Amino acid sequence: MAVSVDYVARETASNLWRNRLMTIAAVLTVAVSLSLVGAAMLLRQGVANATVQWQRGVDVIVWFQPSSALGAQSASSARPVGDQRAIAHELTQLPYVQSCLYRSQQYDFGEAHRVLAADVVDALSPATTPASERCVLDNPNQAQAIWQQFKGQPGVRNVWYPSQAIRNMEHVTKVLQWVFFVLAVVLLVSASVLIVNTIRLAIFARRREVSVMKLVGATNWFIRVPFMFEGLVQGLAGALVATLAVLGLHWLLDSLAAHDPGGVWAQMGMSGIEVAGVAVFVVLVGVLVGTVGSALAIRRFLDT
Numbered sequence: 632m633a634v635s636v637d638y639v640a641r642e643t644a645s646n647l648w649r650n651r652l653m654t655i656a657a658v659l660t661v662a663v664s665l666s667l668v669g670a671a672m673l674l675r676q677g678v679a680n681a682t683v684q685w686q687r688g689v690d691v692i693v694w695f696q697p698s699s700a701l702g703a704q705s706a707s708s709a710r711p712v713g714d715q716r717a718i719a720h721e722l723t724q725l726p727y728v729q730s731c732l733y734r735s736q737q738y739d740f741g742e743a744h745r746v747l748a749a750d751v752v753d754a755l756s757p758a759t760t761p762a763s764e765r766c767v768l769d770n771p772n773q774a775q776a777i778w779q780q781f782k783g784q785p786g787v788r789n790v791w792y793p794s795q796a797i798r799n800m801e802h803v804t805k806v807l808q809w810v811f812f813v814l815a816v817v818l819l820v821s822a823s824v825l826i827v828n829t830i831r832l833a834i835f836a837r838r839r840e841v842s843v844m845k846l847v848g849a850t851n852w853f854i855r856v857p858f859m860f861e862g863l864v865q866g867l868a869g870a871l872v873a874t875l876a877v878l879g880l881h882w883l884l885d886s887l888a889a890h891d892p893g894g895v896w897a898q899m900g901m902s903g904i905e906v907a908g909v910a911v912f913v914v915l916v917g918v919l920v921g922t923v924g925s926a927l928a929i930r931r932f933l934d935t
Contacts, residue, residue: 642857643864650832654865657825661869661920662876664818665913669877671811672909676901677884690768691777693718694761694788697736714786719764722781727773731766739763749903750885761788823920827928859925866921870914877913881906 647654695715715733722731734742740760744752768774774792782790845854881901 643860646857646861647864653825653828653832657865658869658872660818660821660825661866661917662872664815664821665870665873665917666876667811667815667818668916669873669909669913670880671815672912673877673880673884673901673906674811676905676909691766691774691790691792693722693764693766693777693781693790695763696786696788697759697761715762715764718781718784718786722764722766722777725777727769727776729767729769731764734763734765736760736762747888750889754889819916819920823924823927827924831928855926855929858929859922862921862923862925862928863918864921866917866919866924867914869921870917873913873917874910877909878906 695718719731719733722728737757739762740755740757743755743760747755766777768777778790778792781787884901
């Protein structure tokens with residue numbers, strides 16, 4: 632007995648509406664659990680991006696105040712100007728500083744294009760991007776001394792020592808990832824159980840109709856397919872809600888980065904391809920959970 636698309640759509644919609652409260656509960660549980668999975672993946676990718684950008688042998692970075700009044704020449708200049716020259720000289724005279732490398736506003740603007748999200752870069756220009764002095768220390772632990780000495784000086788916008796920040800960030804994000812993944816697994820199991828119960832209730836409510844269908848020659852697959860699509864729809868709906876939550880989290884991280892272009896959030900910026908990969912993974916997991924849950928429910932109810 633062939634299974635028509637019209638029959639599958641009609642029966643799937645009927646089953647979902649008949650058990651709508653259980654369906655809503657299953658969709659919401661899938662959505663919450665997959666949102667946690669997506670958030671953990673975004674955090675992991677963001678930490679990886681920040682680590683790649685900052686762990687390049689640079690122990691401390693002094694960001695200078697950008698000055699559009701200095702004009703295009705200062706933005707593209709390969710040498711510090713004004714107060715920047717005095718600060719650079721003071722840095723190189725410190726006994727625990729091995730070397731320093733000056734990066735112009737134009738260079739940092741180009742690097743921002745490679746590192747930051749597109750909407751953040753759109754708000755920058757070479758004249759508003761801070762130039763920087765990037766120093767290698769004898770001991771990275773001495774970076775805090777530079778922070779205390781130069782933070783707040785005229786011409787200095789910020790002092791950043793990424794090694795310590797990355798260690799702290801990795802520790803915090805590892806804890807968050809474990810918490811998110813454990814909660815996600817528990818909620819995914821709960822979602823699967825809800826989907827199984829929803830399908831079993833639907834089959835039980837139609838047990839006489841199913842018996843008649845089998846008596847007139849309907850195959851098990853003819854009976855199974857609408858219920859399997861019911862689980863697939865529940866999993867897909869929950870995954871789409873979770874995808875919106877993931878995109879919202881990405882937007883929040885970009886907003887935080889926009890307020891602090893030289894901070895950790897900015898360095899955790901992810902490309903559109905990376906975010907799309909997380910979204911696709913979330914959708915696939917949702918479909919898998921829904922389909923597997925419904926298949927288990929049917930297999931336990933029907934004779935195979």
